[in-house]
Structure formats: structure tokens, C-alpha cells
Amino acid sequence: MIEKLIEASVKNRFLVIILTAIVGFVGIYTMLNTPVDAIPDLSDVQVIILTEYPGQAPQVVEDQVTYPLTSAMLAVPYAKNVRGYSFFGLSFVYIIFEDGTDLYWARSRVLEYLNYVSKKLPEGVTPTLGPDATGVGWVYEYVLDGGDKYDLQQLRSIQDWYLRYELTSVPGVAEVASIGGYVKQYQVEVDPDKLHAYGISLQKVRMTIKRSNNDVGGRLVEMGETEFMVRGLGYIKSRQDIENIPLGMDKYGTPILLKQVANVAIGPELRRGLAEWNGQGEAVGGVIVMRYGENALKTIRLVKEKIKELEKGLPPGVTIKPAYDRSGLIERSIDNLTWKLIEELIVVAIVSIIFLLHFRSAFVALFTLPMGILISFLVMYFQGINANIMSLGGIAIAIGAMVDASIVMIENAHKHLEKKPKDHWATIIKSSKEVGPALFYSLMIITLSFLPVFSLQAQEGRLFKPLAYTKTYAMGAAAILAVTIVPILMGYFVRGKI
Incomplete structure (x- = not known):
């Protein structure tokens, strides 16, 4: 043959x-x-389910969230391990699949089972899937430097509402995780004595604020052969809008406003960690997580190009500095091995020429x-x-x-x-x-x-x-x-x- x-x-x-x-x-x-990386991806095929249950103790989270989720995920096809972790207000469930299982097929099957088990969870608790990435997906990290002009809350707002969404649109990026700083939050501090005086419960205050932040649609009104659309504008745009929310009426028919029983202020959301930059103090930054199976070098290059574009729209005095860039490790590893291959080719060529004459x-x-x-x-x-x-x-x-x-x-x-x-x-x-x-x-x-x-x-x-x-x-x-x-x-x- x-x-x-x-x-x-x-x-x-x-x-x-x-x-x-x-x-x-x-x-x-x-x-x-061909996609280039420093080492092979050793991660298992896994899908992560993240569930928030604010204010609940780990034991409550375990009983009402983690246990129902892990029990349901045991039936997912090709799932070999299901691990659940419960923390204060948080639940993590890791579904490890057999080798060779397609990640996106696995995510779709997990979503099917989530649709079934979500009905058994407490009201208002919604599980979400983690990014379609692996343990080696962390490819780039940056920090925002605002000098003395901007505080951590302002920098975090720039990161959350400007940079994060733009960088998420880069091909190959699965997630942009914000780290450090303070998340801006409207905080309502009620006075228990005033609530008691007006006969208003704390639950009523909470529900009234929640229902007030929306627009209400109406009907059409025709006047002078012209149609006018009627709607109620109720979206909250400032602290004053929250202060003027009516909670009810007193015995004289006068509206009781929120500012009469509570103090409304802008403050930071509760945080359980921080980010520091080179020992210079706290900083705000972002972590770029690469999508599963993507080219790390190409993704990092596109992220850098996008950051250069976004820098033009940053407020004066704010700059973006790289904190971690895996492309350097990849290039050094590949260049070193490539040079060794070239050396080996040269040696083989010389030996072949000498002996073949x-x-x-x-x-x-x-x-x-x-x-x-x-x-x-x-x-x-x-x-x-x-x-x-x-x-x-x-x-x-x-x-x-x-x-x-x-x-x-x-x-x-x-x-x-x-x-x-x-x-x-x-x-x-x-x-x-x-x-x-x-x-x-x-x-x-x-x-x-x-x-x-x-x-x-x-x-x-x-x-x-x-x-x-x-x-x-x-x-x-x-x-x-x-x-x-x-x-x-x-x-x-x-x-x-x-």
C-alpha cells in the first residue's frame, strides 16, 4: 500500500x-x-449559580436557598459534583460536569432546572448564573487614578456606569468585575418616635418608597382635534424626590411626607472588602474576565484598544492604569519556547548538511x-x-x-x-x-x-x-x-x- x-x-x-x-x-x-496562552486551561467544566438573600444568616441561606438548589442540580445530566456554599446573605452553588461536556450546553441545562427550582425559593430571591469563564479567565486588571480631585465614590460611579458597560461589549470579554471604592446609595434613616406619632409602620415606609419609583401610564385625551397622552411621572431622580414621597395623610387631610419622619442622605453601600494600589491607599478598579475558549492575547489587545478610546471620555484628571496584564507572561513564555524551537531547527539543519554533504x-x-x-x-x-x-x-x-x-x-x-x-x-x-x-x-x-x-x-x-x-x-x-x-x-x- x-x-x-x-x-x-x-x-x-x-x-x-x-x-x-x-x-x-x-x-x-x-x-x-490559533488562540495563544501561557499554559493549558486546567479548569473543570463548571457552572456557578449565585443567589443573594440580603440580611439572612448563613444557616437560613443554607436551608432556604442552597439546599433546594443543590438538590435540584444533582439531576442535571453529566453533572459529576455539586457543591454548595452559604454565607451571610449569599449562596454559591458549583456544578462540576464531566470532561468533554460543552460549557454552553451545560449552562442551558442548568437554566432549565433553575426554572423549575426557582418556584421553591423565598419570594424575591432570584438565582443567577456566573460568567461563562474558567479559573484562568482573569486576564487584565486596571485601576482608576483620580488624584485629589475625585473621591472613591465618584471613581466607583465612573467605573460602574461608564467603563464597565463599554468594556463588557469587547469581543471575548465575559465579565468586568468592579472592585474597590464606595457604591453610591440613597439612605433613608427613619425616626421611630415620629413614625409612632403618625401611626405609620416601617413596612409601609419601605413599600411606599418601592412603589413610588415608577411611571404610570394613562389614556389618551382628545382636545381641539389633538390627542394628548396622559401618564404619571414618578421615577426618582434626586434626593428631594425621595423626601417628598407621601406616606399618608394626617387627621386634617395634610399629606405626610417622608422627610417629616426620616432623614434622606446619600452615602456608601455596605462593603466587605477593599482594593489597594501599590501601598498608596484605597483605589477603584476593574477585573477583565475572558470568555471560555477565547484567544487571551487577542482579547487583551482589544481591551487595551477600547480603554484608549474610553480615556477620551473620562473627566479631566482621571486616568486608567494597568494593574495586571497577562499578555506579558504569555508573550515571554511563547517567545522563549519559540526561540528554543528555532535553535533546535538550526541544530538539526547544520547536522543534516554536515552528514549529507x-x-x-x-x-x-x-x-x-x-x-x-x-x-x-x-x-x-x-x-x-x-x-x-x-x-x-x-x-x-x-x-x-x-x-x-x-x-x-x-x-x-x-x-x-x-x-x-x-x-x-x-x-x-x-x-x-x-x-x-x-x-x-x-x-x-x-x-x-x-x-x-x-x-x-x-x-x-x-x-x-x-x-x-x-x-x-x-x-x-x-x-x-x-x-x-x-x-x-x-x-x-x-x-x-x-
Whole structure:
């Protein structure tokens, strides 16, 4: 079979050359567009459910929120672990799925079960899904520097209402988490004595404020052949609007306003943490979380470009400073490994030229290296494997063995061509058939040497499988190239005096 493949390739050499060129160009495209990261993503396929139950103790949150959610999530298909955590006013439920489960399929199934279990939760409690990201999704962090002109509350408002929404729209960004500062809040401090004097309960004050913050639609009124739309404007826009909310009437029919029984002020929301910048004091910032499966370098680049655009709209004196940028780590890791690959290629090239003592023959042998690497990137791209230190390390391991078959075939061709045969191409076919099958199978045996790595599971599997995949692809590509394009190149370049 291999002998027939060699003969068919040489006889249809123009077709094989064209196909090789097409594969090479596609390989270059995939290599330039393959997602890049420092290390493989070792995270499990998980979906996080976050539920807020304000003011409740952890035991109450556990009994009324966390337990019903975890019980329902146990029935989700392919869920292997469900973990629930209860805190003061907060509930977290982590659903860990089996390896290979599509993340977005898992999220859709969790949403189906949430729709069912939400009816069993306390009134007003609504569970939400966490971002479609993984544990290594934290790719960029920045801080807002306002100098002495702006306080932490003003900077937090800029972050929450301007930067966060704009940066969330960047392709590849799953979430922009705001950290530090104070969240602006309207605070109503009631006077119990005045409430008692007017006979108004605290619950009534709460419900009245809640119902007052809305617009009410009316009907149409026709006057003078013109229609007018009637509606009641009730959205709260300032502190004075809250102060003038009527709570009822006294015995004389005079409205009782909120400001008569309470003090309305603007203050910070209760917080349980802070952000500090280089020991200079508290700061306000944001964390960029990358979407699952996206290209980290591309996402960070787009975020930086968006930040440059947004800086033009910031108030005078406010600047954005990077606090963490993973692109530096990625570039250093990939550049270091890329340089080692280049060094290895140079060493292999020098050794091949020295021992073959024929530059054109060495070129034929070395052709399989870049071509095999491009084929590896092509398969990586369509399989969804990132270019990282592990996947590129697999290629580095394979480089030394990728040229073995080509060198042996060239040496055998030299032996036949020393006799100066009349039919050059027939001699190339004959010499290739002699050693081609054995070389092909020997490379395939080396290719299969990493099969035990594919049996690894969980995090160790996610760490080492990219290395095994790329090494296998590179060796397999070298084996195929050795019996297809290499005999053709030998026919064109291995000529003259040997």
C-alpha cells in the first residue's frame, strides 16, 4: 500500500505539490489565528449559580436557598459534583460536569432546572448564573487614578456606569468585575418616635418608597382635534424626590411626607472588602474576565484598544492604569519556547548538511520540519487546542525524529543515483519503495509511543494531552510527507554529482 502511494505521488507530482502548497497556506493561516496562552486551561467544566438573600444568616441561606438548589442540580445530566456554599446573605452553588461536556450546553441545562427550582425559593430571591469563564479567565486588571480631585465614590460611579458597560461589549470579554471604592446609595434613616406619632409602620415606609419609583401610564385625551397622552411621572431622580414621597395623610387631610419622619442622605453601600494600589491607599478598579475558549492575547489587545478610546471620555484628571496584564507572561513564555524551537531547527539543519554533504539534499530533508509543524497547527486549530508551552513543547520533542525518514530516503537515493541511471524518476521511485514502507511504519510506531498519555484524566490529562496531541500530529505529518512529497522533492533537487 505504501509502495503504491509513493508511486502514485511521484506520477501525480504536480497535484501533490499543489495540495501541499494549499495545506501549507492553510497551516500558516491557522498558525497565525490559533488562540495563544501561557499554559493549558486546567479548569473543570463548571457552572456557578449565585443567589443573594440580603440580611439572612448563613444557616437560613443554607436551608432556604442552597439546599433546594443543590438538590435540584444533582439531576442535571453529566453533572459529576455539586457543591454548595452559604454565607451571610449569599449562596454559591458549583456544578462540576464531566470532561468533554460543552460549557454552553451545560449552562442551558442548568437554566432549565433553575426554572423549575426557582418556584421553591423565598419570594424575591432570584438565582443567577456566573460568567461563562474558567479559573484562568482573569486576564487584565486596571485601576482608576483620580488624584485629589475625585473621591472613591465618584471613581466607583465612573467605573460602574461608564467603563464597565463599554468594556463588557469587547469581543471575548465575559465579565468586568468592579472592585474597590464606595457604591453610591440613597439612605433613608427613619425616626421611630415620629413614625409612632403618625401611626405609620416601617413596612409601609419601605413599600411606599418601592412603589413610588415608577411611571404610570394613562389614556389618551382628545382636545381641539389633538390627542394628548396622559401618564404619571414618578421615577426618582434626586434626593428631594425621595423626601417628598407621601406616606399618608394626617387627621386634617395634610399629606405626610417622608422627610417629616426620616432623614434622606446619600452615602456608601455596605462593603466587605477593599482594593489597594501599590501601598498608596484605597483605589477603584476593574477585573477583565475572558470568555471560555477565547484567544487571551487577542482579547487583551482589544481591551487595551477600547480603554484608549474610553480615556477620551473620562473627566479631566482621571486616568486608567494597568494593574495586571497577562499578555506579558504569555508573550515571554511563547517567545522563549519559540526561540528554543528555532535553535533546535538550526541544530538539526547544520547536522543534516554536515552528514549529507549536499545542500539541496539537506533542503529536501528539512522541508518536512516546517511543513509538519504547519500541519500540526492546522489540526490544533480545528481541534481547539491553544498554542501554549505544553502544545509547543510537543512539537519541540518531535523535531529531532521528524527528519529521520527523509534523511534515510535521501541516502538511499544517493546510493542509486551514484550509478548514473538513465531514467531519473524511475530510480527515485525504486529507491523510495525500498525503504519508504519501513520508514513510514517506524515513524508511526514512534507516533504511537504517547498513547498512554491520552489515558490521563482530569487536570493531569488537561495538562499533558496538548503535548501528546501535537507530538502525535507532528510525527504523523512527517510520516505522510516522507512517502508523498519527499520523493517528489528528491526527484527535483537530488540531481547532478552526488
